[in-house]
Amino acid sequence: MTKPGPHPQEAQILALIDKGLNNTAIAELLYCGPRAVRKVRLDHNRPPAPRSAWRHAHPKERQIRQLLADDHTDAEISRRTGADVSTIADRRRMLGLGRAPMPKAKARPHPREAEILAALKAGGPDSSNTAIARKLGVDKHAVGRIRRAHDLPNTYERQRAEQPSVEDRWRAHTRQVDGGHLEWTGPRASGSGTPILRVLGSWYSAAGIAFRIRTGRDPKGHVRAECDVRHCVAPACVEDEPGRQGLRLQxxxxxxxxxxxxxxxxxxxxxxxxxxxxxxxxxxxxxxxxxxxxxxxxx
Incomplete structure (x- = not known):
């Protein structure tokens, strides 16, 4: 029985073996049997190829890996590089990056967005989300999304911006008296008679506001007048606890x-x-x- 000769594609098989491809990959490229490739490998004492090197690197391998690291979807990477989605999925598994992120659905414009936006920009007392939704027969949450998308303030924010500042309200409740002192004409706490001011649901100490006007910072501890006028709210007369103790020590x-x-x-x-x-x-x-x-x- 005659000994079989070399494989007709032996030179090509050896060249691909030297490139690091395994038997199955070479058989797919040369349209031959994996056993024939294995025989050529054994006959020429070639080591088995590592499992991670069973295919050629993609021409855009570096770009694919970078896009994978930037957490793009497989479909987006395929669109940018032209690589097959299965190839990208194999790289994702090989790099241990887990499942591909889900593509974000693009928000469709509201069919009446132009009308809602015009009502929002018009302002007025009936420009709240609920009022516009009732008037146009749409969902108030849709009105809120359009308001946020165009950075339009809501009714509360607009009313708050139109309100006088705490300092302006404080000045409206003060009256000049002899000696440069200020008398408080606004509300007072029951019992103690301490001057107080209510702004947008919050209570403020009138002396504390005067202290912030003079120093530009929030007081520490109780703020009281250090002059001889009871409950004076002149900024030059009030001190917080550290300032009061410092003056008394001097x-x-x-x-x-x-x-x-x-x-x-x-x-x-x-x-x-x-x-x-x-x-x-x-x-x-x-x-x-x-x-x-x-x-x-x-x-």
Whole structure:
């Protein structure tokens, strides 16, 4: 029995083996049997190809990998590169990127968008989403989407923008008196008579507003007038807790009195935190004062 000769495509098979293709891929390219490719590989002592190198790299392999890393859909990558969707899916699995993102559906314009937009831009008291939806017979949520898409303020935002500022409201409730002081003519808290101001459902301290006008920052602690006029709201007369304690410490030093004690009080409160000076420049512990107030409320 004669020994069979070499395969007619042996040279081509060897060239593809050297490129790293496996037997199945070579058989598909040369239209021969995988067993014939395997025999040529064994006859010439060629090692088996790695499983990850069983096909040629795509001409746009780098672009495909970059688009996959940017989280594009397989259909979008196929449209940009011309690669088959199955090829892109194989690269996605090989890179461990998980499932392809779902394409986002494009929002269709509302059939009456022009009318809704005209009503929104017209403004007026009946320009709320509910009023426009009732007038045109559309869904109020659709009106809201069109409003957001065109950055048009809603009724509350427009009314809020048209409202006077807190500072302007504060000025409308003040009256100049002798000595540069300001008297509060607006509402007051019941019992204490503290000047207060209500703006868009929120309550503000009139002295706190005066403090922000003078300093440009929010106060710390209670804000009170340090002048002789009770409940004065002049910006130059009000101080918050740190400013008030600083002024009283300076007055105490000007009178030749020693600085307040440091350390802890007899009840263990830190005087650096709870130490205070009253209007008579006498030192006291705020922590002890709070404790006594709590004890009275529980009895």
């Amino acid at each position: 007055l105490r030093r000007l009178q030749g009195l020693p600085d307040p004690p440091t350390g802890t009080c007899p009840n263990g409160h830190d005087l650096a935190v709870d130490g205070r000076l009253d209007a008579k420049l006498s030192h006291y512990c705020e922590g002890c004062k709070r404790a006594k107030k709590r004890a009275r409320s529980t009895t």
